[in-house]
Amino acid sequence: MESHFERVLAAPAAVKRPAVSSIAPSAAKQPRVSHTATSAQISAVVDGAEAQEGDALDARSLKSRAKSLLKQVQRNALDREKHVDDPLKFLESELALDHELKRWQQVAAKPELFGVMIELQVPRVLLGLFAHDNVDIQLSVLSLLADLTEVDDAVESQEPARKLAQHLVDEELLPLLVNNLFQLAAVVEKDGEKAEEETSGMYRSLQILENLVDLEPQVCVEVATKTAVLPFLLQQVAPTKGFSENKLYASEILSILLQSRAEPREEFVARSRKERRKEEAEPVTNSSKNSQAHLMDDLLQALAPFRKKNPASDEEEEMVGNLVNALCSTLLVSEAQTQFRHLEGLELLLRCMKDRRQFVFGGALRGLDHALMGNVRNCERLIEIGGLRSVFSVFMGRLGKYKLRSNSKSNRVNERALQEENVASLIASMCAWVRKDAPADGYDRLHAKFVENDMEKIDRLVDLFAKYQDRVERSSHVDEMEVGEEDEESRYLRRLDAGLFVLERIAFVVAHLCHFSKKLRAYVMIKFHERSIDSASLTAILRGQLKLLAADEAVTSDNDETRKESVKDVVNDEAKDAHKAQLQQLLEALEAEELPVDDENELTKETEAKNNENS
Structure with missing residues (x-):
């Protein structure tokens, strides 16, 4: 606060904020203002400290504080209006107002008084100070609001804090907060490291926003x-x-x-x-492109x-x-x-995956996975731009090599598991959505990947199937030992933690390849036999996915609000219906063993197609 008046009273050339610069007297007429300000501030602090010693923080004292706060706000506004040409005349009231705001920070430790504070309309008074000419007053308000909205996890604290958060939102805090963020950011952009107070104000504003989100x-x-x-x-x-x-x-x-x-x-x-x-309607110049x-x-x-x-x-x-x-x-x-x-987001993420030692490698893989979910054109476009090589490289186990700073064994294992999950989901999306008439022979190029190099990709599929099936089965055995201790949802979550999602994606790809080619099915069955995998487990997993989709559909249809929200995202009714139809088709084909008759030279054609693979 003192520094604000030092800037205001120093000289017009040194003024930082235009709102006060027009009324600043010349530097030659100024005595040692900083000492005057310091003296007034010390006096205010001492007076306040003495008052606080006798103050019991309860509903009655809060009412007294509310009156005092309003009085200081009105007094400062009046002094500023009367002495617009002489900042010294409103210096004292401004310091007193700033001190009063700091006194209110004690209320943050008493959430039970938040209801009284709302009744006294204190939040409205505080929000009115966002328009104050002195940025230090604004920053004091931000600091106070950050403290008031940051409470512990105790139930007795959370409920009044939620009421306060909702009241602040109702009083239009959010637009005030965001507008103030833009203003503070503009000053920081202009003044750089000199704008320490504004930088702190931005942090406090973001803190308030986070606190409100946590509460409501x-x-x-x-x-x-x-x-x-x-x-x-x-x-x-x-x-x-x-x-x-x-x-x-x-x-x-x-x-x-x-x-x-x-x-x-x-x-x-x-x-x-x-x-x-806007860009399509207006010519884009270098200056307008950024705006x-x-x-x-x-x-x-x-x-x-x-x-x-x-x-x-x-x-x-x-x-x-x-x-x-x-x-x-x-x-x-x-x-x-x-x-x-x-x-060209697909191209960017592929470039991020060129070097497995880069930190962003895993994030780029996850981004590709989300970009392809339920999107036919994105799946086909990834093949067109040569993405198969990068994707299948990860699938074959060439995962990211970035060494995390917290490079514990558990972190490394978790990161590898996440990358296996993402690449399995990514390949499942391509198998599900790439059309037979895809541009650039995308359909043939995708399936040729699985037969190249002596079917090594299918060998890898079967290995992953066995790995995750074993994990999920062991998780199920634990569930059987704890019957009655967990509900169905808890058991399902345990299986998900064990890798059920990855197993379902791998099972879908295996079933798709079996349906695509009779020869590939025969090869898969041989590998299943070598690994002592019951082929019926494949259909059981597909059937489980269908059951889960049906159950999810029933829950969604019972809740209109959930339904309205779900249709906005990729996992909507249309995508779910298409996925269900695919699962049903694969399941029926596997159970009936009615597979399409392939051309005798199919594998030869697929092998030739791989030679044209530019990815």
Whole structure:
């Protein structure tokens, strides 16, 4: 606070904020103002400390504090209006107001008083100070709100905190917060390291946003759809900005919002759609291109530098992970998948996978998996641009080699398991969605991959099938020993942890290949026999997937709200119906052993096709 008045009273040339610069007297007329300010501040602090000693923090004292706060706000506003040409005249009231705000931070430790604070309309008074000319007052308000919304996990604290959070949202805190973020960011952009207070204010603002989201998840929808927070966050993670604590925090908030619900993802896509229409309607010059940024493009640009370099610290690794999470969440929307393809996102992620020693390798693989889910054109496009080589290289066990800074054995095992899961899901998507008449002979090129090099890909499939089947079966045996202690959902989650999802994806690919070619089916059955795998287990897994889809459909149809949300993402009714039809067809073919009659030279043709594989 004192530093604010030192800047205001120093000289017009040194003024930082225009709102006060026009009324600043010349430097020559100023005595040692800093000493005056310090004296007034010390006096205010001493007076406040003495008052606090006798203050019992309860409903009665809170009412007294509320009156005092309102009195200080009104007094300062009046002093500023009366002495607009002489900052010294409103210096004392401004310091008193700042001190009063700091006194309210004690209330953060008493969540039981939040209800009284709401009744006294204190939040409305605080939000009114967002428009104060002195940025230090704004920062004090941000600091206070951050403390008030950050409570412990105790039930007795959570309930009043949730009520306060909802009240703040009802009082239009979110647009005020985001607008203030833009203003603070503009100052930081202009003044750089000198803008320490504004940088701190940005951090506090992001902290408030995170606290509100923790208390009221619906805030994710409110802030994403009713403010410009998504463009702001993407501006903060831009590659042109150096790494900072605020950049990391912005990536975290972006990830939280996009992972929360369908509406923020839809808003992300809708904003990108609007910007794209602007670009198509207006000539794009170098100056307008940046102002009409495509949100998906911004996100890809933020990730792009890490295709060639690794993060420099644990914090930067966390930021890249947040960006990957944000991308994968966005790709749950089918229109986002289309935008991603048009912006050459597939090509970018393939470049990120060129060097297995890069940190982003695993994230790029996960992004590809999400980009292909339920999307015919993305599956076919990946083959067109030569992505099969990279994908099947990972499938054959050539996984990422980046050494995490927390390079424990469990972390390495988890990372390998995640990459196996992603590549199995990715290949299952291509088997499910690539059409027979796909461009660039995509259908033939995909299946030729499985027969090249003496069927090594099918050998790998069977190995993975055996590996994950054993894990899931052992998990089921544990379940049988604990009958009655866990419900059906808990048992299902245990099987998922053991690798059921990967097993289902592998089973789908095996069944698809068996249906595709009688010769491939014969080869698979031989390998099953060598590994002592019961062929009936394949149909059992497919049947289990069908049962799960049917159960999920029943639950969704009973809940209209859930249904409305689910149709916005890739896993919607249309995709589910198509997947169910595929599973049913494969299951019937396997059980009836009615496979298509293949041309005698089919394998020869497939082998020849592999020679044309440019991926």
